[in-house]
Amino acid sequence: MPSEKPNQIRFAPWEDTEAVPLIRFRNVVKKFGEFTAIENLTLDIYEREFFALLGPSGCGKTTLMRMLAGFETPTAGEITLDGRDIVPVAPNRRPINMMFQSYALFPHLSVADNIAFGLKRSPMPKSEIAGRVEEMLRLVRLQKFASRKPHQISGGQRQRVALARSLAKAPKLLLLDEPLGALDRKLREDTQFELMDIQEKLGTTFVIVTHDQEEAMTVASRVAVMDEGKLMQVATPDVIYEQPESRYVADFIGDVNLIEGTVAEAEEGGYKLVWADGAPPIHAETxxxxxxxxxxxxxxxxxxxxxxxxxxxxxANAVPGKVLDIGYLGNISTYHVQMPNGAIFKASATNSRRLSRRGITWEDEVWLSFTATAGVVLTQ
Structure with a gap:
């Protein structure tokens, strides 16, 4: 994701009314028999974005990516790339590359030959291929491993070979299908930042499909949260997290307490919400x-x-409860607190000191408190 630096204009082409999207989906529908995988979807993706399609299995994100790649044809609607209708264009004729979760490396070829494979079948002059391969090896920091076979390098290195091969032909768009799913957690986290760095250096537009919320929130300039073939919300990661537009998005992204309430009174800047018999009302600004x-x-x-x-x-808000459970997660501790009406709230606190004294334990009577602006009021 392009990052902000001093004196640098913030990267947000979606806020510019004159910016022209690189990719446009217009009223796209995709059906498999009677099943509708994508339902009347309209979406813009801009040049140099690291765009994430996020959602559970079966939400339509992979179908959307396969239509971009040319492996599926929309039942209705229009898909354009750089102003050109790409629906009738064969996959191998599109300026698009796709990196699969399996990496699909050739086991009998060296790292360098894997990267060169597509270049040798392209119009690029043979005299330029070695230089391009060397450039890609430097980009992914694998110069020392150029002569090794895929089985002689680690999973993270194989992932970088697959990335270099996908970028070697300088596509306008790179599609990444769960690219880090085969890596362990620590390596996956490290590789996320490598991907961001490479994408920013090249300026290539990346579209990543993932069900990993943390991954999408880390790498993406914007995130499209999908469910049952529909876009539930498209926004920057901070807006998706802090200002979800629906219960579905709020619940899908990270941990959240969802409290059902009824408007009892209007007050300055918001409302007083009644949510449980005998419990103090919630003051919410919205x-x-x-x-x-x-x-x-x-x-x-x-x-x-x-x-x-x-x-x-x-x-503005304080409710009493009793600690049912405590989860120590290293950097934070999470408390499950039961309210008088039986509802369970989750609160978390940062463990800012290495050996902090924990004054709250199981079965303790406690107070949970929050400001009137700490939460979001949702109507859908």
């Missing part, structure tokens, strides 16, 4: 227009909730 008696959902992330043994006086 721009969402609501009327008295309307049902809504108050979504709040665990890290936005403070936990203490004494009732705080400086928070």
């Amino acid at each position: 721009d969402v227009p609501l009327s008295l008696g309307d049902s809504c959902t108050f979504a709040i992330r665990p890290e936005k909730i403070a936990i203490s043994t004494d009732k705080p006086d400086d928070r």
Whole structure:
């Protein structure tokens, strides 16, 4: 994802009304028999974006990518790349490359020959191929492994070979299908930042398909959250996390407490929400227009909730509860707290000191508190 540096214009072409998208989906439908995999989808992706298609299995993200690659044809609608209708264009005629999760490296060829494979079948002059291969090896930091076979290098290195091979022909668009799924967690996290760095250096547009929320949020300039062939929300990672537009998006991305409530009273900047008999109402600031008696959902992330043994006086919201469980995750501790009505809230606290004294333990009576702006009011 292109990053901001001092005196650098923020990368956000989707906010520029004059910017022309590189990729355009217009009212795209894809059916397999009676099953609708993609339903009337419209989406713009801009040049130099690292764009993520995110969602559970069966949501349509892979079908969308396969239509971009040319492996599937839309039932209806239009797909353009750089202003050109690519639906009738054969996959091998599109300026698009695809990197598969399996990497699909040739086991009998060296690293260098794997990278050169597509170049040897392209119009590139043979005299230029060696230089291009060397450039790709430098890009992915594999110069020392050029003569090795795939089985002689690690999984992370094989992933980089596959990436170099995909980028060797300088495609306008690179599609990545769960590219890090075969790597262990630590290596996957390291490789995410390598991918971002390579994408920024080259300026190639990347579209990644993943079901890993953390991966999408880490690498992407924007994320499209999908469900049942529809776009639920398209936005930057911070907006997806902090300002979800629906219960589905809020629940799909990270941990969240979803509290069903009813508007009891309008107040300055927001509303007073009744959510449980005998429980203090929730004060929530929001721009969402609501009327008295309307049902809504108050979504709040665990890290936005403070936990203490004494009732705080400086928070708009404070509810009592009892600690049911504690999860120590190293950098944070997560508390499951039962409310008087039986509902369970999650709160998390950063373990900022190595040997901090933990004053809260199981079965303790505690207070959970949060500000009026800490959560989001959702109506869908």
